Amino acid sequence: MIDPDDRQKLLELDDKIRALKAQDAPREERKDHHRQTEAGWRMVIELVSGLLIGVGIGYGLDSLFGTIPIFLILFTLLGFAAGINVMLRSAKELQSQDDTGTQGPDES
Template structure:
């Protein structure tokens, strides 16, 4: 008759339990709703930046050339196009990233 539990067997049991718990824990994933919101704001910022940059360049050229509002209109449209293209590129990156995560 033994006085108490065998410490070696208890240690072995604790190690096996820890290994089993570790195998069952889900992997830490980033919050997708926060990540999607960040990507959304990034795309909005890219569009607004393109518009403002185009407007500023056009207004500056118009001010120097005295042709107000022609270059401002043209460069604002070009800035909008550049912003949309940048947004589409960002959306493609996000889609590729999500498809790679789904494949894992």
């Protein structure tokens, strides 16, 4: 049978252990709204850059070959599709980071 004095010591030890564990436990980080804004701008920039690259290549090929703007239309659509693809890949990456709770390489 446990002595009442020993029981009190065990309860005090348990309280000390819980206090130390609480100090070492990772603190909940509040979601930074700037992170979401940066992710949104990143996606917009990826989409627009895909479009601009497609327009540039299409216009350059049309100028080079002297054709009607068929290459401009074709590469604009391809640039748009590439921008959407990269944007979706970034969204999946951000979603997986949120699910696992890990931070990206540029976050501290």
